Amino acid sequence: MKDRKTTHPVQVGVPTLQSNLQLCTMNFSSNPNPSPSLSSESGQSIYSTYLEHSRIDLQGEDANAHVARALRLVIQNVLAQLSTTLVVTISARHLGTSYWFEYMMHNLMDSWRMVAVQLLRFRPDLVDNPVPGRKRVNLVMVDSYAGLMDTNIAESNADFDDPDYYFIFLQTRDSHIPRELQLILDHCLAHFWLHCNVMIQTAQVEVLVYTYYPYTANSCQQAHPVVVNAFDGQRWMQNSKMFPDKLNQMHGCPLTVLTWHQPPFVEIVESPSGHGRRARGFEFQLVEHLARQMNFTLQLVDIPLLRPNAYRLAEGAKEGPVDTLLQRRANLSMGYFRRTARRNQLLTSPMSYYSANLVAVLQLDRYRLSSLALLAFPFQLSVWLLLLLALLIHLGLHLPGRRSNHDGGGGLQVVGLLLGAALARLPRPWRHRFIAAHWLWASIPLRICYQSLLFHLIRMQLYNTPFFSLEQLLAEGFEGICTANTERVLLEMPLLSRNPNSFHSVDTFSDWEVLNALQRDRNGKMFAVTNQDVTQAFLHSFSQTDAYHVLKQHVNVEYVGIYMPKHSYLYEKVDDCIRRLDTSGFIHAWRRAAFVDDHWKEQVPLASRRYINHSKLCGIYVVMGVMYLIAGLVFAGELILRRRSWRAFKF
Incomplete structure (x- = not known):
């Protein structure tokens, strides 16, 4: 077979099998008992067709059996352990190679156990009929990089986050192997195919498996071929995994982290040495732990945030974090990056490591009993x-x-x-x-x-009964204030989408500033919708827990996570690390420490609000003043009457 390979160009039309898709249950046993007449007739037909078009006699049958055994062990011991459904794709620009692949498939079918197989064929003589859908575990047989491009597998798997597996069998002339192998591995790197192996057969019937490591000691983000296994005729020589862990050691390669100032999650501060800026905070502490564990360095890209409607995805003109990740100009992005359905559709995000309720907060001053009402209460x-x-x-x-x-x-x-x-x-x-x-x-x-x-x-500072639900607040004519990002989340709720004018966004990205705006408002009927943790930190920092009322009914729940480009190969490793940290309790400890840090606290006034002051006794002062005024008037009246009676008695 090696002597019959050709690379003459053929008209490309991404052809497929007549039905293009065959879901079949194949006998995966070591001692099959197929029907003698049916098996012999089908085998003889495929063999004769192959002899006619490809002249199989140029490569010995022992070489074909050698390759078939190697593929069978890969399917049995590797691919079948990953999924119960296997996608087998045959794509060749040369008809002779395509017939040889089909002949190899026939040899494999006689020795497989029960497994569901999705069989796709792409040949120049078949009509194009693409088959969409998820293709997670793939066995791909190609004769060139162009044949791999005809399959369009990258488009089928591009919208999914979980990893997929590709075992590609490249069958071509020995002189073409280096170039085609490099093109295929570059394609794997460009489409984030981390688990991508390429098996080749040389003219000396050597069966080797190549892969690539995106991060090595000598290069970063490069796909250099590396031999990971070889077949000796009976078994694969390496006992290690066929798909090795490629991100356990990243050799200090840099990853671009897109972030912004959003305390306490991420704080951008000036470096003590005066050289540039550095970051700290809850989320940055998490990313630093990932960097130490996976051995990569961080390249911070600090961007100033604009209002959401200023970005391209919100019909704006500016480029924001989502656009930067879509263009793959950053590897990670964080900074109180809230997860939404739209963002999850465009980008990839591992497990959410932070969630909090959105709560409605209002001042209790408007519910405070007046001085006279307090006397009658x-x-x-x-x-x-x-x-x-x-x-x-x-x-x-x-x-x-x-x-x-x-x-x-x-x-x-x-x-x-x-x-x-x-x-x-x-x-x-x-x-x-x-x-x-x-x-x-x-x-x-x-x-x-x-x-x-x-x-x-x-002493207890009792108030009138405040509201308990968001519906009551809106029914009484209250207006809410929040950040622009929170407003977009709230307007997705049916209750608030019917009242879009009931909320106004403050020109800030910090819930802390929203609460400051609520504190400055003294007259209007206003409440704030903010993060529950930020609200508690704000109230404790000013010792004003008794001055505000937090509605018991939560407005919504928000989830925060790290975003990365769609289908990023970092997803699996980062997700596993975050889950381990969450299970061990580290994330909860970092989160709790971030919201009680000293720089969140401010000086507490010496006169605490819990002490009685003169303003709370003004009602008593009013009553006493009125009584003294009446007594003074009575005394003055009696004095005048006494003088008149004294003068009348004298004269």
Whole structure:
């Protein structure tokens, strides 16, 4: 067969089998028992066709059996362990090589166990009929790099994140092997085919398997052929994996990390040495751990963030993080990069290592009880009505006695007893004395309870019942503020999509600044939608946990992760590392430390909000002032009347 190979150009049309797709169940046993007549007839037909078109007699049958045994062991021990479905693709520009591949497939079918096979054939004499769909584990037989391009496998697998496997059998002249092998491996590197092996057969019937390592001690992002295995006729000589781990040691090769200032996730600060800028923060700590474990270096690319509608994917004109990753100008991107369905469709993201609730926050000042309302709050309305009724009854009992015995201040004495004032003069009738004593002793428990409850209410800073759901806030005419990215997430919710004007985005990318804007607002009916962890850090840093109300109903949940170009070969390794860190608890510890770091805290005022100040007692001051004013007016009136009576008596 080696002497019959040719590389004459043939018209390319990406042809396929008549049905182009055969799902068949093949006998994968060592002692098959096929129908003698059917097996012999089909085998004789394929063999005679091959003799006619390709002259198989030029390569000995022992060489064909040698190659078939090598492929059979690969299928049994490697490919069948990865998936129960195998995609076998035959693509050749030369018909003779195509017939030889089909003959090899016939030899393999007689010795396979039960396995589902998707068989695709691409030949110049067949009509193009592409078969879309996922092709995860592939056995590809080609005679050149052009034959591999005819299969369009890269387009079929480009939209998936999980890794796929390619075992490519390249059958061509020995003089063409180096060039075709290099082209195929370059194709694997360009399309992120990390698990890509190429098997060749030389004229001396040597069966070798080549692969590439994208990161080596001498080169980075290069696909140099490396022999990983050889077949001795009975077994593969290397006991290691046919698809080795290629990212366990990256030899210090640089990876471009696209990020931006988004504390506490990523903070861009000036280097202490004054040479450039460096990053720190929760997410950067995670990436640094990945760099140490996989031995790669970081090249930071710091970009200033714009509003989402300024980017190309949002019908804008500027290039943003998503565009940069789509153009493969960066390997990783992070910085509170929230996962969305659209981003997951365009890019690849491993396991999300951070999730938090979006909560609605509003100030409690608008629910604070007024000073006068606070004085009436300790007792319910029924208690106040009964107390007023008792006061009127006692006034009714005292006022007639005042007119009969001309004792002044009977009504004021009743009010004074209620407030705990002593009597200046005891009433003469014993009936009035008994009523006064009863009124005095009965008012003592009321006064004690009222004063205790009033002090407790002022101490605990009780408020009116706030809202518990987002629907109640919107129904009362409240307007929400948030970042532009959060607004885009909220508008995807059915409740908020019907009220797009109920939210306004603040020109910032930090939830911390959104809470500062809420703190500056004193009059409007406004609430903020922010990250729950950022909200708690903000409230604790200013010791204002009692000044804000966080709705119990969560608005939404957001997930944060690392994004990379679609189908990136870094996905599998990074995802595995993140899962191990999450299981061991490291990510939770880094996350907790990031939100309680000292640089998030600010100076707490010396006068804490939990201490009673004069503003909380202004209601009592108002009542006392009114009472002193009335007393002053009464005193002034009595003084004027006394002077007039004195002058009348004198003259």
